[in-house]
Amino acid sequence: MAAKQTEPVTIISLRKLSQAAPEPQQKETKTFTVEDAVETIGFGRFHIALFLIMGSTGVVEAMEIMLIAVVSPVIRCEWQLENWQVAFVTTMVFFGYMVSSILFGLLADRYGRWKILLLSFLWGAYFSLLTSFSPSYIWFVFLRTMVGCGVSGHAQGLIIKTEFLPTKYRGYMLPLSQVFWLAGSLLIISMASVVIPTIGWRWLIRIASIPGIILIMAFKFIPESARFNVSTGNTQAALDTLESIAKMNRSVMPEGQLVEPILEKRGRFADLLDSKYLRTTLQIWIIWLGISFAYYGVILASAELLERDLVCGSKSESEPEPEVVETTGDSEEGLSPCYCHMFAPSDYRTMIISTLGEIAFPSGCIRTYTIMNPLNILGINFLGRRLSLSITMGCTALFFLLLNICTSSAGLIGFLFMLRALVAANFNTIYIYTAEVYPTQMRALGMGTSGSLCRIGAMVAPFISQV
Template structure:
């Protein structure tokens, strides 16, 4: 009886390689990262301006304005991840883009503080709701280029951060915060148009039992890259499993990872967004220390501090630290295990916060250098959480895992403004001490991560058939030979059929 040659999704995507189709995805990923960065970094410069525009709002209300965005992101990350596994990544990404555009414009025309509060909550929901777009792109990119593309998307995040600071420097002094907010809403419309031209993920189709659609999409991708599908038949070896079910996150194989990653998500989000907000607040503290630069509002105790050109230049300088984090992460990924990378990044970030304890508040140059390196390692670790989470969990629950991780992480984002924007003005050293404790504990959690994903392919099922352990100590010699023959099936050879020239170009 003649055996049928089969291949799985990972082998098929690697065989198709990295071509015109993947470049299109890479560009969209970069544009999306820039848009998300602009919406998030807007929070770090709009607070001081609103205190000048509405003199009655307090530091606590400014912090609440930032926290409400993370509250929206917490809801959006959880719901979008589960819905994307059930109804598709592309569909949820399109809906989120519409919400982002609508409420971005609503923020610009907000007549009151409460209107801004509600609008920014929905903006946060939409930003997190577009996370499935990352998952969609990640599942189309071959394994040898996956990490490189994702880290390059992180580079685009830094470019978006620099862009919003430049726009703030040019627009805020002359035209006000409303025009700046409106400009930030336009890229969401572009993202919506771009998503319309993207197909759904074949991994989602296979995991949801739509085998024919998966094969049809793969044929289109191969044609776009001037390649053909591997010989044989696409076979889904997984048993039926309910897509998007959170219960699989607590499967015996993933339970420990889920608990540890939950705290690591919180500490990464708390640390990164905290240092971004702290960067701006330390500038205002320096102005208060040097009283000649402080302007006291006569109606109440709220101080109005418009950021100056030097402040924006300092913010741009520290953002370049995030850009250096990209080659740093690219250097570490092929050389170190995932667990070790997290330990290194958390530990170095903790050291920089310890140094910050002993720096005078008015030493802006030294503070800028410290926040430069702090943003480098914390941004790298925060984005690394997405990479590691997508590698640990299988297709049937991958979007839900990233969504849940991002959701839990937003708890850190909700708390960060109250520490970095409110508490720091009352208890500076206590604020820095909190950051040291939270980030240091993240390094400790990384030490106990049970799953190492370096060099491993993405799993399709919670219990993938490739992972089933087959004991050999009780096998006869004949059984061992049979086992070896079965292992050396044509499936194992498809990885070697990748276009080596393409692989070399992408790696370089």
């Protein structure tokens, strides 16, 4: 009787053991990070939309920056400006960019990339429209400075692209974004050739504000960075974003639970100068400054060479002297010479040709310009970011030296063509490297401070190339 009572107890205990067996499996729950999800989802329709919308921020930025180059001859005549006054406009635009770039970087790391991008576009569009109503030179300088503040926030579009793109596609897609900068440059030059001679520079600024306003409405289709959301503890929002991207791409999410550490300390300037990143930060700042000086220097120098019609450092003998407008000044002589030479159609054509040089590296896939292969994209992906940058910067220095050779107008255009291609390649590479070298919690600040140092080079460039 006792043996019969013990048998059921044994059976029950075995059942309990068999039911308790799955417990170790629950402890081995699979997890994944945002990086794992981005790589698993892969490239698809979402990334094409992301590329088109965020890439279009380059169109707006290029139009606002290149606007000064095409408007300078007109305001020089209208307000009878001297060389330093024309250069001062560009300098103040980049001063506004420099000051607000760090601020926007700090805010983006703390409050989100998308919010700051939207704010910067609203700011830029508002003050750009106000610029067209400038009653005087002082107001023009002030309002363009405010536009520069807004443009500095456009870098958040690049960060959002970087944080959503799988690693192996960054080296291809980010350099191709230069197509949008090229499109904006060509668009503003083409518009200027038609609008300025007919209805004036004020209407040019108003029309140039339209793309930015349209783009603001398109931002609603792009979500906040999932990397940013998960770093702030908003894991559910990050998960919803990733699932939406996977559904749009017709892909799948990795199995398991989204787990990533919450980063309480975000957007701290001290992190950039920490021993781990100090050397990298200082090197990046110097490189950004030099690249920007070269880039905007060649753009403004191109406009200056065309405006003065200078070849071999002197006025062409076959051309008449530019009209000199004498204005009453405060000097003892009472006269202040001001060159008033409006761009001719041939000048706009030459600017377009030199601007097309930027196609040579980032967008060699465009068949019309397949004479030069997309060397920048190949270099970034096969030689690496640093070696590719070293080569293009060395070639940039060489062609700046060649620009001093006494040559014909065709030779000058050829050198400018190559220079625009090389300096654009420099920008492509340093943008990618900077976005990748810093972690999520300081990526926007790293880009912001680099952009600020970059604008110091841009502020100096007008006084070297125009004055």
